[in-house]
Amino acid sequence: MRELDCRGLVCPAPVIELGRHIGEVEEGGLLAVVTADPAARVDVPAWCRMTGHEYVGEEAAEDGVPRYVVRRVG
Amino acid sequence: MSTPATAGSSPESVRRVYLDSASGESLHPAAKQAFQAALDAAYADPRRIHHAGRAARLVLDNARAATAEALGVRADEVTFTGSGTEAVHRGLLGLHRAARAQRDVILHSAVEHSAVLLAAAWSGAATQPVAVEPTGRIRLDDLDDLHVTDAAVVACQSANHEVGTVQPVAEVAEVAERAGGVPVFVDACASAGRLPLPEGWTALAASAHKWGGPPGVGILVVRRGARWRDPFPEDERAGEHGIGFENVPAILAAAAALQAVVTERETENARAHALIEWIRRVVSGLPDVEVVGDAVDRLPHLVTFSCLYVDGEALVTELDRLGFEVASGSACTTSTLEPSHVLAAMGALTHGNVRVSVDRNTTEDDVGRFLTVLPDAIERLRARL
Numbered sequence: 001m002r003e004l005d006c007r008g009l010v011c012p013a014p015v016i017e018l019g020r021h022i023g024e025v026e027e028g029g030l031l032a033v034v035t036a037d038p039a040a041r042v043d044v045p046a047w048c049r050m051t052g053h054e055y056v057g058e059e060a061a062e063d064g065v066p067r068y069v070v071r072r073v074g
Numbered sequence: 075m076s077t078p079a080t081a082g083s084s085p086e087s088v089r090r091v092y093l094d095s096a097s098g099e100s101l102h103p104a105a106k107q108a109f110q111a112a113l114d115a116a117y118a119d120p121r122r123i124h125h126a127g128r129a130a131r132l133v134l135d136n137a138r139a140a141t142a143e144a145l146g147v148r149a150d151e152v153t154f155t156g157s158g159t160e161a162v163h164r165g166l167l168g169l170h171r172a173a174r175a176q177r178d179v180i181l182h183s184a185v186e187h188s189a190v191l192l193a194a195a196w197s198g199a200a201t202q203p204v205a206v207e208p209t210g211r212i213r214l215d216d217l218d219d220l221h222v223t224d225a226a227v228v229a230c231q232s233a234n235h236e237v238g239t240v241q242p243v244a245e246v247a248e249v250a251e252r253a254g255g256v257p258v259f260v261d262a263c264a265s266a267g268r269l270p271l272p273e274g275w276t277a278l279a280a281s282a283h284k285w286g287g288p289p290g291v292g293i294l295v296v297r298r299g300a301r302w303r304d305p306f307p308e309d310e311r312a313g314e315h316g317i318g319f320e321n322v323p324a325i326l327a328a329a330a331a332l333q334a335v336v337t338e339r340e341t342e343n344a345r346a347h348a349l350i351e352w353i354r355r356v357v358s359g360l361p362d363v364e365v366v367g368d369a370v371d372r373l374p375h376l377v378t379f380s381c382l383y384v385d386g387e388a389l390v391t392e393l394d395r396l397g398f399e400v401a402s403g404s405a406c407t408t409s410t411l412e413p414s415h416v417l418a419a420m421g422a423l424t425h426g427n428v429r430v431s432v433d434r435n436t437t438e439d440d441v442g443r444f445l446t447v448l449p450d451a452i453e454r455l456r457a458r459l
Contacts, residue, residue, distance in 0.1 A: 010405075010411065011385075011404070011405050011413070011424070011425045012382075012383060012384065012385055012386075012425035012426060012459075013459075015382070015383065015425065016383050016459055019382070019383055037405075038405065038411070038412055038413065039404075039405045039412075039413040039424050039425055041418075042413055042417065042418045042421065042422075042423075042424050043413075043423055043424055043425055045421065046364075046380075046421060046422060046423040046424070047382065047423070049421075050362060050364055050382060050423065051362075051382075
Protein backbone atom coordinates (compact mmCIF):
# COMPACT_ATOMS: atom_id res chain seq x y z
CA MET A 1 0.00 0.00 0.00
CA ARG A 2 1.27 3.42 -0.94
CA GLU A 3 1.79 5.59 2.16
CA LEU A 4 2.16 9.34 2.57
CA ASP A 5 4.31 10.36 5.53
CA CYS A 6 2.65 13.51 6.89
CA ARG A 7 3.89 13.12 10.45
CA GLY A 8 5.19 16.66 10.70
CA LEU A 9 2.30 18.32 8.90
CA VAL A 10 -0.86 19.92 10.29
CA CYS A 11 -4.28 20.65 8.85
CA PRO A 12 -4.99 21.07 5.99
CA ALA A 13 -1.66 19.74 4.64
CA PRO A 14 -2.34 15.98 5.10
CA VAL A 15 -5.59 16.23 3.10
CA ILE A 16 -3.87 18.35 0.44
CA GLU A 17 -1.26 15.58 0.11
CA LEU A 18 -4.06 13.03 -0.30
CA GLY A 19 -5.62 15.12 -3.06
CA ARG A 20 -2.26 15.49 -4.78
CA HIS A 21 -1.37 11.81 -4.82
CA ILE A 22 -4.67 9.90 -5.11
CA GLY A 23 -4.33 10.03 -8.92
CA GLU A 24 -1.07 8.10 -8.66
CA VAL A 25 -2.69 4.91 -7.35
CA GLU A 26 -4.73 2.76 -9.71
CA GLU A 27 -8.50 2.60 -9.52
CA GLY A 28 -9.53 0.46 -6.53
CA GLY A 29 -6.05 0.85 -5.07
CA LEU A 30 -5.30 1.97 -1.52
CA LEU A 31 -3.51 5.07 -0.32
CA ALA A 32 -2.67 5.79 3.31
CA VAL A 33 -1.78 9.01 5.06
CA VAL A 34 0.14 8.91 8.35
CA THR A 35 -0.33 11.96 10.55
CA ALA A 36 -0.79 13.00 14.17
CA ASP A 37 -2.91 15.99 13.11
CA PRO A 38 -6.14 15.67 15.15
CA ALA A 39 -8.20 17.24 12.36
CA ALA A 40 -7.32 14.38 9.99
CA ARG A 41 -9.56 11.94 11.88
CA VAL A 42 -12.53 14.01 10.74
CA ASP A 43 -11.17 15.50 7.55
CA VAL A 44 -9.97 12.33 5.77
CA PRO A 45 -13.46 10.71 5.87
CA ALA A 46 -14.99 14.09 4.94
CA TRP A 47 -12.58 14.39 2.01
CA CYS A 48 -13.66 10.92 0.84
CA ARG A 49 -17.33 11.90 1.04
CA MET A 50 -16.73 15.13 -0.91
CA THR A 51 -14.53 13.60 -3.61
CA GLY A 52 -16.27 10.23 -4.03
CA HIS A 53 -13.39 8.06 -2.81
CA GLU A 54 -13.92 5.37 -0.19
CA TYR A 55 -12.77 5.71 3.41
CA VAL A 56 -11.38 2.34 4.49
CA GLY A 57 -10.50 3.13 8.10
CA GLU A 58 -7.97 4.13 10.70
CA GLU A 59 -5.11 2.00 11.98
CA ALA A 60 -1.83 2.71 13.73
CA ALA A 61 1.54 2.96 12.04
CA GLU A 62 4.47 1.05 13.62
CA ASP A 63 5.35 4.08 15.73
CA GLY A 64 1.75 4.41 16.92
CA VAL A 65 0.92 7.46 14.78
CA PRO A 66 -2.56 7.16 13.24
CA ARG A 67 -2.72 5.95 9.64
CA TYR A 68 -5.85 6.71 7.60
CA VAL A 69 -6.51 4.47 4.61
CA VAL A 70 -8.56 5.42 1.56
CA ARG A 71 -9.48 3.57 -1.65
CA ARG A 72 -9.46 5.33 -4.98
CA VAL A 73 -12.86 5.25 -6.68
CA GLY A 74 -13.20 6.31 -10.32
CA MET B 75 -22.47 47.40 8.28
CA SER B 76 -19.84 49.40 6.46
CA THR B 77 -17.33 51.48 8.36
CA PRO B 78 -14.03 53.04 7.32
CA ALA B 79 -10.93 50.93 7.84
CA THR B 80 -9.22 51.67 11.14
CA ALA B 81 -6.97 48.71 11.89
CA GLY B 82 -4.88 45.96 10.33
CA SER B 83 -3.02 45.87 7.07
CA SER B 84 -6.02 46.47 4.81
CA PRO B 85 -5.72 49.05 2.10
CA GLU B 86 -6.93 52.41 3.46
CA SER B 87 -9.74 52.61 0.94
CA VAL B 88 -11.30 49.25 1.84
CA ARG B 89 -14.89 49.34 3.09
CA ARG B 90 -15.26 47.06 6.06
CA VAL B 91 -18.19 44.64 6.30
CA TYR B 92 -18.86 42.94 9.62
CA LEU B 93 -20.19 39.42 9.05
CA ASP B 94 -19.76 38.01 12.54
CA SER B 95 -22.92 39.00 14.43
CA ALA B 96 -23.13 35.45 15.78
CA SER B 97 -19.98 36.17 17.83
CA GLY B 98 -21.11 39.61 18.93
CA GLU B 99 -23.69 41.90 17.42
CA SER B 100 -23.23 45.67 17.24
CA LEU B 101 -25.26 47.60 19.78
CA HIS B 102 -28.88 48.18 18.81
CA PRO B 103 -29.80 51.91 18.76
CA ALA B 104 -32.52 51.21 21.33
CA ALA B 105 -29.86 49.81 23.68
CA LYS B 106 -27.63 52.86 23.33
CA GLN B 107 -30.44 55.20 24.26
CA ALA B 108 -31.52 53.16 27.28
CA PHE B 109 -27.93 52.72 28.46
CA GLN B 110 -27.22 56.44 28.45
CA ALA B 111 -30.42 57.27 30.31
CA ALA B 112 -29.78 54.58 32.93
CA LEU B 113 -26.15 55.60 33.52
CA ASP B 114 -27.40 58.79 35.15
CA ALA B 115 -30.51 57.40 36.83
CA ALA B 116 -29.52 53.94 38.05
CA TYR B 117 -26.09 54.05 39.69
CA ALA B 118 -27.16 53.19 43.23
CA ASP B 119 -27.47 49.81 44.91
CA PRO B 120 -30.94 48.53 43.99
CA ARG B 121 -31.18 46.83 47.41
CA ARG B 122 -30.95 50.04 49.44
CA ILE B 123 -34.20 51.61 50.51
CA HIS B 124 -33.19 55.25 50.02
CA HIS B 125 -34.42 57.27 47.06
CA ALA B 126 -31.47 56.56 44.75
CA GLY B 127 -31.60 52.87 45.61
CA ARG B 128 -35.31 52.73 44.88
CA ALA B 129 -34.71 54.50 41.56
CA ALA B 130 -32.15 51.86 40.57
CA ARG B 131 -34.51 49.11 41.76
CA LEU B 132 -37.27 50.53 39.59
CA VAL B 133 -35.02 50.46 36.52
CA LEU B 134 -33.91 46.90 37.29
CA ASP B 135 -37.48 45.70 37.84
CA ASN B 136 -38.62 47.37 34.63
CA ALA B 137 -35.79 45.71 32.73
CA ARG B 138 -36.70 42.35 34.24
CA ALA B 139 -40.37 42.75 33.36
CA ALA B 140 -39.55 43.80 29.79
CA THR B 141 -37.09 40.92 29.37
CA ALA B 142 -39.58 38.40 30.73
CA GLU B 143 -42.35 39.67 28.47
CA ALA B 144 -40.12 39.60 25.37
CA LEU B 145 -38.98 36.05 26.16
CA GLY B 146 -42.45 34.85 27.16
CA VAL B 147 -41.50 33.85 30.73
CA ARG B 148 -42.38 35.10 34.22
CA ALA B 149 -40.43 38.03 35.65
CA ASP B 150 -39.61 36.10 38.85
CA GLU B 151 -37.98 33.39 36.74
CA VAL B 152 -35.37 35.80 35.31
CA THR B 153 -31.90 36.37 36.80
CA PHE B 154 -29.35 38.65 35.18
CA THR B 155 -25.80 37.32 35.11
CA GLY B 156 -22.45 38.72 34.01
CA SER B 157 -22.41 36.81 30.70
CA GLY B 158 -24.10 34.06 28.72
CA THR B 159 -21.34 31.74 29.89
CA GLU B 160 -22.16 32.48 33.54
CA ALA B 161 -25.86 31.89 32.87
CA VAL B 162 -24.97 28.51 31.29
CA HIS B 163 -22.76 27.54 34.23
CA ARG B 164 -25.36 28.51 36.85
CA GLY B 165 -28.28 27.03 34.97
CA LEU B 166 -26.72 23.64 34.26
CA LEU B 167 -24.81 23.26 37.52
CA GLY B 168 -27.77 24.41 39.63
CA LEU B 169 -29.98 21.70 38.12
CA HIS B 170 -27.26 19.13 38.65
CA ARG B 171 -26.73 20.18 42.28
CA ALA B 172 -30.45 19.88 43.03
CA ALA B 173 -30.80 16.44 41.45
CA ARG B 174 -31.12 13.32 43.57
CA ALA B 175 -27.73 11.83 44.42
CA GLN B 176 -28.40 8.54 42.63
CA ARG B 177 -28.76 10.46 39.38
CA ASP B 178 -25.26 11.59 38.53
CA VAL B 179 -25.04 11.64 34.75
CA ILE B 180 -25.32 14.70 32.54
CA LEU B 181 -26.53 13.88 29.03
CA HIS B 182 -25.83 16.50 26.39
CA SER B 183 -25.93 16.83 22.63
CA ALA B 184 -22.48 16.33 21.13
CA VAL B 185 -22.64 19.83 19.64
CA GLU B 186 -23.23 21.94 22.77
CA HIS B 187 -21.22 25.11 23.27
CA SER B 188 -17.96 24.52 25.15
CA ALA B 189 -19.43 26.44 28.12
CA VAL B 190 -21.93 23.58 28.56
CA LEU B 191 -19.34 20.85 28.00
CA LEU B 192 -16.82 22.37 30.42
CA ALA B 193 -19.47 23.01 33.09
CA ALA B 194 -20.66 19.41 32.77
CA ALA B 195 -17.08 18.17 33.12
CA TRP B 196 -16.49 20.46 36.12
CA SER B 197 -19.62 19.21 37.90
CA GLY B 198 -18.00 15.89 38.72
CA ALA B 199 -20.93 14.03 37.17
CA ALA B 200 -20.39 11.42 34.49
CA THR B 201 -21.09 12.96 31.10
CA GLN B 202 -22.56 11.27 28.06
CA PRO B 203 -22.77 12.95 24.66
CA VAL B 204 -25.74 12.24 22.41
CA ALA B 205 -24.76 11.86 18.75
CA VAL B 206 -26.05 14.18 16.03
CA GLU B 207 -27.13 13.74 12.42
CA PRO B 208 -24.83 15.06 9.66
CA THR B 209 -26.99 18.22 9.80
CA GLY B 210 -26.07 18.72 13.46
CA ARG B 211 -29.53 17.81 14.75
CA ILE B 212 -29.53 15.68 17.92
CA ARG B 213 -30.41 12.01 17.28
CA LEU B 214 -33.56 11.46 19.30
CA ASP B 215 -33.35 7.68 18.77
CA ASP B 216 -29.93 7.68 20.39
CA LEU B 217 -31.24 9.72 23.31
CA ASP B 218 -34.08 7.19 23.72
CA ASP B 219 -31.53 4.36 23.84
CA LEU B 220 -29.58 5.96 26.68
CA HIS B 221 -30.53 5.55 30.32
CA VAL B 222 -32.24 8.89 30.60
CA THR B 223 -33.83 7.79 33.88
CA ASP B 224 -30.34 7.83 35.46
CA ALA B 225 -29.64 11.36 34.32
CA ALA B 226 -29.43 14.41 36.57
CA VAL B 227 -29.87 16.76 33.61
CA VAL B 228 -30.33 16.58 29.86
CA ALA B 229 -28.70 19.54 28.10
CA CYS B 230 -29.77 20.50 24.61
CA GLN B 231 -29.15 23.84 22.93
CA SER B 232 -32.00 25.66 21.18
CA ALA B 233 -29.92 26.04 18.03
CA ASN B 234 -26.30 25.45 17.17
CA HIS B 235 -24.02 28.47 17.43
CA GLU B 236 -21.61 27.30 14.72
CA VAL B 237 -23.83 25.82 12.03
CA GLY B 238 -27.27 27.27 12.82
CA THR B 239 -29.22 24.00 13.01
CA VAL B 240 -32.31 24.33 15.23
CA GLN B 241 -32.67 21.52 17.77
CA PRO B 242 -35.92 19.67 18.58
CA VAL B 243 -35.91 20.79 22.22
CA ALA B 244 -39.60 20.04 22.81
CA GLU B 245 -39.06 16.44 21.67
CA VAL B 246 -35.96 16.11 23.86
CA ALA B 247 -38.05 17.41 26.75
CA GLU B 248 -40.72 14.78 26.08
CA VAL B 249 -38.11 12.02 26.35
CA ALA B 250 -36.86 13.55 29.61
CA GLU B 251 -40.42 13.82 30.94
CA ARG B 252 -41.15 10.16 30.12
CA ALA B 253 -37.96 9.17 31.93
CA GLY B 254 -39.36 10.39 35.24
CA GLY B 255 -39.20 14.13 34.82
CA VAL B 256 -35.47 14.61 34.26
CA PRO B 257 -34.76 18.38 34.14
CA VAL B 258 -33.78 19.89 30.80
CA PHE B 259 -31.21 22.64 30.44
CA VAL B 260 -31.30 24.74 27.26
CA ASP B 261 -28.48 26.96 26.09
CA ALA B 262 -30.51 29.43 24.03
CA CYS B 263 -27.67 31.91 23.48
CA ALA B 264 -27.57 31.37 19.70
CA SER B 265 -31.30 31.93 19.12
CA ALA B 266 -32.78 34.04 21.95
CA GLY B 267 -34.29 37.26 20.64
CA ARG B 268 -34.37 36.06 17.04
CA LEU B 269 -36.55 33.01 17.69
CA PRO B 270 -39.19 32.35 20.37
CA LEU B 271 -37.91 30.15 23.18
CA PRO B 272 -38.64 26.43 22.74
CA GLU B 273 -40.99 24.50 25.03
CA GLY B 274 -40.29 22.03 27.78
CA TRP B 275 -37.10 23.23 29.50
CA THR B 276 -36.41 23.60 33.22
CA ALA B 277 -33.60 26.17 33.08
CA LEU B 278 -32.34 28.23 30.16
CA ALA B 279 -29.49 30.62 29.37
CA ALA B 280 -29.27 33.55 26.95
CA SER B 281 -26.77 36.27 26.16
CA ALA B 282 -27.58 39.91 25.39
CA HIS B 283 -24.70 40.70 23.03
CA LYS B 284 -26.05 38.10 20.60
CA TRP B 285 -29.19 40.20 20.03
CA GLY B 286 -27.64 43.66 19.97
CA GLY B 287 -27.54 44.27 23.71
CA PRO B 288 -24.27 45.13 25.42
CA PRO B 289 -21.72 42.43 26.31
CA GLY B 290 -21.54 41.44 29.97
CA VAL B 291 -25.25 40.66 30.38
CA GLY B 292 -26.46 37.08 30.49
CA ILE B 293 -29.96 35.85 31.29
CA LEU B 294 -30.67 32.82 33.43
CA VAL B 295 -34.26 31.63 33.47
CA VAL B 296 -35.21 28.98 36.02
CA ARG B 297 -38.79 27.74 35.91
CA ARG B 298 -40.82 28.55 39.00
CA GLY B 299 -40.90 25.55 41.31
CA ALA B 300 -38.00 23.83 39.53
CA ARG B 301 -35.44 21.95 41.62
CA TRP B 302 -32.41 24.22 41.31
CA ARG B 303 -29.71 24.96 43.92
CA ASP B 304 -27.07 27.65 43.68
CA PRO B 305 -23.90 25.78 42.67
CA PHE B 306 -21.68 28.63 43.90
CA PRO B 307 -21.46 30.59 47.18
CA GLU B 308 -24.80 32.29 47.70
CA ASP B 309 -25.28 36.03 47.56
CA GLU B 310 -27.16 36.60 50.81
CA ARG B 311 -28.29 40.07 49.71
CA ALA B 312 -29.64 39.18 46.33
CA GLY B 313 -31.87 36.21 47.08
CA GLU B 314 -32.19 32.74 45.68
CA HIS B 315 -30.63 33.12 42.22
CA GLY B 316 -28.65 36.28 42.88
CA ILE B 317 -25.20 37.04 41.56
CA GLY B 318 -24.27 40.27 43.34
CA PHE B 319 -24.58 43.92 42.35
CA GLU B 320 -26.08 43.93 38.87
CA ASN B 321 -24.90 46.19 36.05
CA VAL B 322 -28.25 47.97 35.94
CA PRO B 323 -27.61 50.32 32.97
CA ALA B 324 -26.32 47.44 30.82
CA ILE B 325 -29.28 45.28 31.87
CA LEU B 326 -31.73 47.99 30.88
CA ALA B 327 -29.92 48.36 27.55
CA ALA B 328 -30.12 44.58 27.03
CA ALA B 329 -33.85 44.62 27.74
CA ALA B 330 -34.44 47.55 25.38
CA ALA B 331 -32.52 45.81 22.59
CA LEU B 332 -34.42 42.58 23.21
CA GLN B 333 -37.80 44.33 23.03
CA ALA B 334 -36.78 46.05 19.80
CA VAL B 335 -35.40 42.87 18.24
CA VAL B 336 -38.51 40.86 19.12
CA THR B 337 -40.71 43.59 17.63
CA GLU B 338 -38.64 43.72 14.44
CA ARG B 339 -37.90 40.02 14.09
CA GLU B 340 -40.56 39.01 11.61
CA THR B 341 -39.20 41.48 9.05
CA GLU B 342 -35.54 41.17 10.04
CA ASN B 343 -35.54 37.37 10.11
CA ALA B 344 -37.07 37.22 6.63
CA ARG B 345 -34.42 39.63 5.34
CA ALA B 346 -31.56 37.75 7.03
CA HIS B 347 -32.97 34.42 5.90
CA ALA B 348 -32.94 35.57 2.27
CA LEU B 349 -29.37 36.93 2.50
CA ILE B 350 -28.16 33.65 3.99
CA GLU B 351 -30.10 31.64 1.39
CA TRP B 352 -28.28 33.62 -1.29
CA ILE B 353 -24.89 32.84 0.29
CA ARG B 354 -25.81 29.16 0.67
CA ARG B 355 -26.83 28.93 -2.99
CA VAL B 356 -23.71 30.61 -4.40
CA VAL B 357 -21.26 28.90 -2.05
CA SER B 358 -22.66 25.40 -2.60
CA GLY B 359 -21.92 25.88 -6.32
CA LEU B 360 -18.20 26.53 -5.74
CA PRO B 361 -15.84 23.62 -6.45
CA ASP B 362 -14.90 21.49 -3.42
CA VAL B 363 -16.86 23.63 -0.99
CA GLU B 364 -19.46 22.16 1.37
CA VAL B 365 -22.20 24.10 3.11
CA VAL B 366 -22.71 22.70 6.61
CA GLY B 367 -25.87 22.52 8.76
CA ASP B 368 -29.59 22.08 8.17
CA ALA B 369 -30.76 23.94 5.05
CA VAL B 370 -34.31 24.45 6.29
CA ASP B 371 -34.52 24.12 10.06
CA ARG B 372 -31.89 26.75 10.78
CA LEU B 373 -31.22 30.10 12.40
CA PRO B 374 -32.08 32.90 9.96
CA HIS B 375 -28.82 34.82 10.20
CA LEU B 376 -25.86 32.47 9.85
CA VAL B 377 -24.26 29.93 7.56
CA THR B 378 -21.12 27.82 7.80
CA PHE B 379 -19.14 26.27 4.96
CA SER B 380 -15.86 24.41 4.56
CA CYS B 381 -13.43 24.66 1.63
CA LEU B 382 -11.26 21.68 0.75
CA TYR B 383 -7.50 22.31 0.54
CA VAL B 384 -7.75 25.70 2.25
CA ASP B 385 -6.26 26.80 5.56
CA GLY B 386 -9.11 28.33 7.62
CA GLU B 387 -6.89 30.90 9.31
CA ALA B 388 -5.47 32.00 5.97
CA LEU B 389 -8.99 32.37 4.56
CA VAL B 390 -10.17 34.48 7.52
CA THR B 391 -7.05 36.66 7.19
CA GLU B 392 -7.44 37.04 3.43
CA LEU B 393 -11.13 37.96 3.75
CA ASP B 394 -10.24 40.43 6.50
CA ARG B 395 -7.63 42.02 4.23
CA LEU B 396 -10.40 42.43 1.64
CA GLY B 397 -12.63 44.05 4.28
CA PHE B 398 -14.88 41.12 5.30
CA GLU B 399 -14.92 40.01 8.94
CA VAL B 400 -15.93 36.36 9.42
CA ALA B 401 -15.40 33.61 12.01
CA SER B 402 -13.93 30.10 11.60
CA GLY B 403 -14.16 26.75 13.40
CA SER B 404 -10.97 25.39 11.84
CA ALA B 405 -8.31 23.98 14.13
CA CYS B 406 -5.66 26.44 13.02
CA THR B 407 -7.79 29.36 14.26
CA THR B 408 -8.04 28.00 17.81
CA SER B 409 -5.54 28.10 20.66
CA THR B 410 -5.71 24.32 21.14
CA LEU B 411 -5.21 23.38 17.45
CA GLU B 412 -8.15 21.01 17.92
CA PRO B 413 -10.81 21.24 15.22
CA SER B 414 -14.32 22.37 16.17
CA HIS B 415 -16.03 19.59 18.13
CA VAL B 416 -19.28 20.64 16.44
CA LEU B 417 -17.98 20.05 12.91
CA ALA B 418 -16.26 16.85 14.07
CA ALA B 419 -19.48 15.47 15.61
CA MET B 420 -21.29 16.16 12.33
CA GLY B 421 -18.55 14.50 10.27
CA ALA B 422 -18.14 17.79 8.39
CA LEU B 423 -14.86 18.95 6.91
CA THR B 424 -13.13 21.00 9.62
CA HIS B 425 -10.46 22.77 7.63
CA GLY B 426 -11.07 25.79 5.44
CA ASN B 427 -14.10 26.56 7.58
CA VAL B 428 -15.85 29.92 7.62
CA ARG B 429 -18.95 31.11 9.46
CA VAL B 430 -20.79 34.12 8.05
CA SER B 431 -23.50 35.84 10.10
CA VAL B 432 -25.54 38.88 9.18
CA ASP B 433 -27.50 41.39 11.26
CA ARG B 434 -29.85 44.35 10.79
CA ASN B 435 -27.01 46.45 9.31
CA THR B 436 -25.96 43.97 6.63
CA THR B 437 -27.04 45.09 3.17
CA GLU B 438 -27.58 43.21 -0.08
CA ASP B 439 -24.64 45.15 -1.45
CA ASP B 440 -22.43 43.86 1.40
CA VAL B 441 -23.36 40.25 0.66
CA GLY B 442 -23.07 40.75 -3.09
CA ARG B 443 -19.54 42.09 -2.76
CA PHE B 444 -18.62 39.28 -0.38
CA LEU B 445 -19.83 36.70 -2.88
CA THR B 446 -17.86 38.45 -5.62
CA VAL B 447 -14.50 38.27 -3.82
CA LEU B 448 -14.94 34.88 -2.11
CA PRO B 449 -14.34 32.48 -5.05
CA ASP B 450 -11.10 34.25 -6.04
CA ALA B 451 -9.92 34.35 -2.41
CA ILE B 452 -10.40 30.57 -2.14
CA GLU B 453 -8.66 29.88 -5.43
CA ARG B 454 -5.73 32.20 -4.57
CA LEU B 455 -5.16 30.33 -1.31
CA ARG B 456 -5.41 26.94 -3.02
CA ALA B 457 -2.87 28.04 -5.63
CA ARG B 458 -0.44 29.09 -2.89
CA LEU B 459 -0.37 25.62 -1.32
